[in-house]
Amino acid sequence: MLGHPLGEGLWLRLLERHHAESLFALTDRNRDHLRPWLPWVDRVRDVVDSLAFIEEGLMRFARGSGYELGIWREGALIGVIGVHGIDRANASTSIGYWLDAGHQGRGIMTRAVTAVLDDLFLDRGLHRVEIRVAPENHRSRAIPERLGFRMEGVLREAERHSDRWGDLVVYAILDREWKAARRAIR
Numbered sequence: 636m637l638g639h640p641l642g643e644g645l646w647l648r649l650l651e652r653h654h655a656e657s658l659f660a661l662t663d664r665n666r667d668h669l670r671p672w673l674p675w676v677d678r679v680r681d682v683v684d685s686l687a688f689i690e691e692g693l694m695r696f697a698r699g700s701g702y703e704l705g706i707w708r709e710g711a712l713i714g715v716i717g718v719h720g721i722d723r724a725n726a727s728t729s730i731g732y733w734l735d736a737g738h739q740g741r742g743i744m745t746r747a748v749t750a751v752l753d754d755l756f757l758d759r760g761l762h763r764v765e766i767r768v769a770p771e772n773h774r775s776r777a778i779p780e781r782l783g784f785r786m787e788g789v790l791r792e793a794e795r796h797s798d799r800w801g802d803l804v805v806y807a808i809l810d811r812e813w814k815a816a817r818r819a820i821r
């Protein structure tokens with residue numbers, strides 16, 4: 636996962652400290668696009684906030700309890716996909732993602748999530764992976780639905796936004812389901 640090709644000039648690469656400027660610039664350009672779904676966006680006010688996020692991801696990576704990857708296209712950072720924290724006892728985790736507004740609609744995040752699920756299930760031997768999504772976030776909900784996740788329920792008012800509480804739909808996929816889905820794709 637230090638550098639993983641997704642095809643067509645796209646790469647996943649661990650976010651490192653020297654990427655902080657690029658990450659902050661990407662976040663800053665995409666505030667209006669991200670704000671409805673990602674309440675942390677307005678807490679990122681300066682490059683040091685992006686640096687702190689990267690450092691926290693690197694600590695998770697060093698501990699083997701997750702990571703934050705940049706999605707790169709021809710050398711430019713265009714998005715982020717992260718593994719939030721691996722629960723070793725239960726071999727489970729959750730993932731989150733976002734993409735530059737101008738790069739949506741080309742299947743890029745579906746490809747990135749596929750690569751991360753391969754890493755989590757095939758390389759790290761996890762049992763269960765969750766994705767939590769706002770009910771109204773149809774673009775994002777389409778990703779777990781396309782990849783064979785099952786919807787398990789709704790967490791009521793589980794996410795705090797500046798002006799409201801938001802529900803979250805929980806999707807999950809198990810290792811045997813992912814392996815069967817991969818065999819079906821091949």
Ligand SMILES: CC(C)(COP(=O)(O)OP(=O)(O)OC[C@H]1O[C@@H](n2cnc3c(N)ncnc32)[C@H](O)[C@@H]1OP(=O)(O)O)[C@@H](O)C(=O)NCCC(=O)NCCS
Pocket residue numbers: 668669672673731732733734735738739740741742743744745746767768769772774775777778
């Ligand atoms: C949610 C988000 C990551 C989706 O990114 P994306 O790359 O556009 O998503 P996908 O990979 O699913 O792309 C699917 C689209 O590409 C098209 N596509 C083109 N080639 C494709 C391929 N090979 N495989 C899959 N889809 C493909 C699909 O038809 C679909 O288009 P549509 O949305 O018009 O129906 C992005 O919209 C985003 O960052 N949103 C804001 C932040 C956010 O909501 N994050 C998630 C919080 S839970």
